[in-house]
Amino acid sequence: MIILENVYYKYEPEGIDALRGVSLQIKEGEHLAIIGPNGCGKTTLIRHLNALLLPSGGKIMVGGWNTSDPKHQADIRSLVGMVFQNPDSQIVGMTVEEDTAFGPENLRLPTVEIRNRVAESLSRAGISGLSGRNIESLSGGEKRLVAIAGVLAMRPRYIALDEPTAFLDPAAAKRILNIIDKLNEEGVGIIHITHNMAEAALSQRIIVMNEGRVYMDGTAREIFGKVEMLQKIGMQLPQITELMIKLKVSGLPMRTDIVRIEDAVEQIISLKGPMKD
Amino acid sequence: MYYTGSFIKGQSLLHHLDPRLKLALTACLSIFILWVKPPVAFITGIVLFCAAAASGLSLRTITEALKPLLFFIILIFLVHILFNEGEAWNKNSFFGLSLPCAGLREGFFVVWRFLCLIVAAVLLTMTTTPSQMIAALKYFLRPLTWLRLPVDDIAVMIMLALRLMPILLAEKERIEIAQKARAYNLCRSGFFTRIKAFLSLILNILLGASRHADELTLAMDARNYQRGERTSWVELKITLPDYLVLIFFGILIVIFVALNSHFG
Numbered sequence: 001m002i003i004l005e006n007v008y009y010k011y012e013p014e015g016i017d018a019l020r021g022v023s024l025q026i027k028e029g030e031h032l033a034i035i036g037p038n039g040c041g042k043t044t045l046i047r048h049l050n051a052l053l054l055p056s057g058g059k060i061m062v063g064g065w066n067t068s069d070p071k072h073q074a075d076i077r078s079l080v081g082m083v084f085q086n087p088d089s090q091i092v093g094m095t096v097e098e099d100t101a102f103g104p105e106n107l108r109l110p111t112v113e114i115r116n117r118v119a120e121s122l123s124r125a126g127i128s129g130l131s132g133r134n135i136e137s138l139s140g141g142e143k144r145l146v147a148i149a150g151v152l153a154m155r156p157r158y159i160a161l162d163e164p165t166a167f168l169d170p171a172a173a174k175r176i177l178n179i180i181d182k183l184n185e186e187g188v189g190i191i192h193i194t195h196n197m198a199e200a201a202l203s204q205r206i207i208v209m210n211e212g213r214v215y216m217d218g219t220a221r222e223i224f225g226k227v228e229m230l231q232k233i234g235m236q237l238p239q240i241t242e243l244m245i246k247l248k249v250s251g252l253p254m255r256t257d258i259v260r261i262e263d264a265v266e267q268i269i270s271l272k273g274p275m276k277d
Numbered sequence: 278m279y280y281t282g283s284f285i286k287g288q289s290l291l292h293h294l295d296p297r298l299k300l301a302l303t304a305c306l307s308i309f310i311l312w313v314k315p316p317v318a319f320i321t322g323i324v325l326f327c328a329a330a331a332s333g334l335s336l337r338t339i340t341e342a343l344k345p346l347l348f349f350i351i352l353i354f355l356v357h358i359l360f361n362e363g364e365a366w367n368k369n370s371f372f373g374l375s376l377p378c379a380g381l382r383e384g385f386f387v388v389w390r391f392l393c394l395i396v397a398a399v400l401l402t403m404t405t406t407p408s409q410m411i412a413a414l415k416y417f418l419r420p421l422t423w424l425r426l427p428v429d430d431i432a433v434m435i436m437l438a439l440r441l442m443p444i445l446l447a448e449k450e451r452i453e454i455a456q457k458a459r460a461y462n463l464c465r466s467g468f469f470t471r472i473k474a475f476l477s478l479i480l481n482i483l484l485g486a487s488r489h490a491d492e493l494t495l496a497m498d499a500r501n502y503q504r505g506e507r508t509s510w511v512e513l514k515i516t517l518p519d520y521l522v523l524i525f526f527g528i529l530i531v532i533f534v535a536l537n538s539h540f541g
Contacts, residue, residue, distance in 0.1 A: 115512070
C-alpha cells in the first residue's frame with residue numbers, strides 16, 4: 001500500500017507550490033491513471049512515490065516505510081519502479097541487456113542472478129528479440145519497452161509511468177498498453193500519467209489533478225460522468241463519451257457515462273432491439 | 278549509423294573472447310606495432326587486417342572510423358614527404374619540388390602503423406560491448422582501489438560518457454536542422470557571423486548535455502544507483518578459445534620478433 005497524507009511540495013528557488021495537500025491511498029495491484037492539465041503536479045506526484053522527491057510537508061508511506069527516511073530509500077526504489085517520459089533520459093546502457101542489468105547491478109546481485117533477471121524482464125516486456133541490440137538502433141516504442149524492462153529487472157510491486165505512450169504511433173502505443181495491462185494482471189500496481197482520455201478510461205481508477213490538488217478521484221465512469229467539472233479545468237472527454245453525449249443531445253436515450261467502445265456498441269444495439277441474423 | 282567505437286553484434290571468434298584478453302592483446306599489439314621495424318610492422322598489419330576481415334569488420338566500417346582522422350593522416354604523410362632530407366626521387370615531378378624517396382617510404386610506414394592502431398582499436402570496440410570493456414577495465418584497475426581510486430565510479434563515468442555521445446551528436450544535428458529551417462545559411466555568412474553561429478551551437482549542445490545529465494542522474498537514482506561498489510552482469514571467464522588465441526598470439530609475436538632481429 002502507498003499512503004500519501006496531506007503532502008505538500010514546493011520547487012525551490014522558484015517557490016512554486018507543485019503539490020498542495022495531496023492525500024491518497026494506492027492499493028497493491030491497482031491500475032491507476034493520473035490525468036490533469038499541464039503543470040498540475042502529476043509528474044511531481046509520481047516522483048514522490050519512489051523518494052526521488054521528498055515532501056516539504058506531510059508524509060508518504062510506501063510498503064510501511066516513510067520515504068523521508070534515508071535508511072529505506074533504496075528499499076522504496078526497489079518497490080516502486082519509475083519509467084520516465086523520455087526514454088533517452090532513462091536508458092544508461094549502450095545495449096538492451098546492459099541497460100536492463102543496471103538496476104540489479106546497483107542492488108549488488110550476483111552475476112547469475114542479474115542474468116536471470118535480465119532474461120526474465122526482457123521476456124515480460126515482450127522484447128526478448130531485441131537482446132544484444134544497440135540502443136541507438138531502436139525505435140521510440142522499443143526504447144520505452146527497454147526502459148520498462150530496466151525497471152522490471154528490479155522486480156517492483158508498483159510501476160509509475162510518466163506518459164508512456166506520448167509521441168508514439170498507434171501501433172507502438174498499443175503494444176506498450178498491452179504490456180502494461182499484462183503486468184497489471186500479474187499483480188504489479190500501475191500508476192500511469194496520461195493525457196489520452198481513452199487510455200485513462202482503461203484503468204480501474206482515475207485521479208484528476210488540478211493546481212497541485214486531487215480534484216477528482218473515482219472510476220472512469222464516475223469521472224467522465226461529471227462533464228462540467230472536467231470542462232471547468234479544460235479537460236476533454238474520451239471521444240466515445242463525447243459521441244454518447246452528442247447522441248443524447250440529438251434526442252436518443254443514451255447514457256453519458258460510457259467510456260469504452262464495447263459498452264457504447266452494446267447500448268446502441270439495445271436501442272435498436274435484438275439483431276436479426 | 279556507425280559511430281567510431283560502437284559495438285556491432287556478431288558471432289565471430291573475437292566476439293566470444295574474454296574482454297580482458299582482448300583489451301590486453303590490443304594494448305600489447307599496439308606497443309608491438311610501434312616498436313618493430315617497418316617491414317615487420319607491415320606484415321603484422323597484414324595479419325591484423327586478416328583478423329579484422331574474419332571478424333566481419335568491413336572496409337566501409339574502417340572507412341567510417343578513419344573519416345574523422347583523415348585530415349591528420351594526410352597531414353602526417355605530407356609532413357614526412359616534404360620535410361624529409363632523404364635522397365632525391367624526381368626533382369621535376371611535383372611543380373619542381375624534390376620528393377625524397379625516403380620520405381615517401383617513411384610517410385607510408387608511419388601512416389600504416391597509424392592505420393593498424395585504428396583497426397586494432399575498432400576491432401576491439403566493435404567486438405566488445407561497452408559493459409564488457411568496462412568490466413575488463415575494472416578488472417585491471419582493481420589493484421588501484423588500494424590507493425582509494427574509485428574504480429566503480431570511474432567505470433560508471435565511462436559508461437555514461439559513451440551513452441551521452443550519440444545523444445549529443447543527435448542534439449547537434451537537431452540544432453543544425455533547426456537553424457537551417459529558419460533559412461540560416463552558414464556558407465553565405467561572414468567570419469564573425471560564423472563564429473557567432475558556432476558559439477550558439479556549442480552553447481545549445483552544452484545546455485542540452487546539462488539537461489540530459491540532470492535527467493539521467495534522476496533516472497539513475499530511481500534505479501537505486503549509489504556511489505561505490507557494484508556487481509556486473511558481465512561474466513569474466515577465460516575459456517579454451519581464449520587460451521588458444523593467447524598461444525597463437527604468443528607464437529606470432531615470437532616469429533615477428535625473430536623477423537625483426539633479422540631486419541636489424
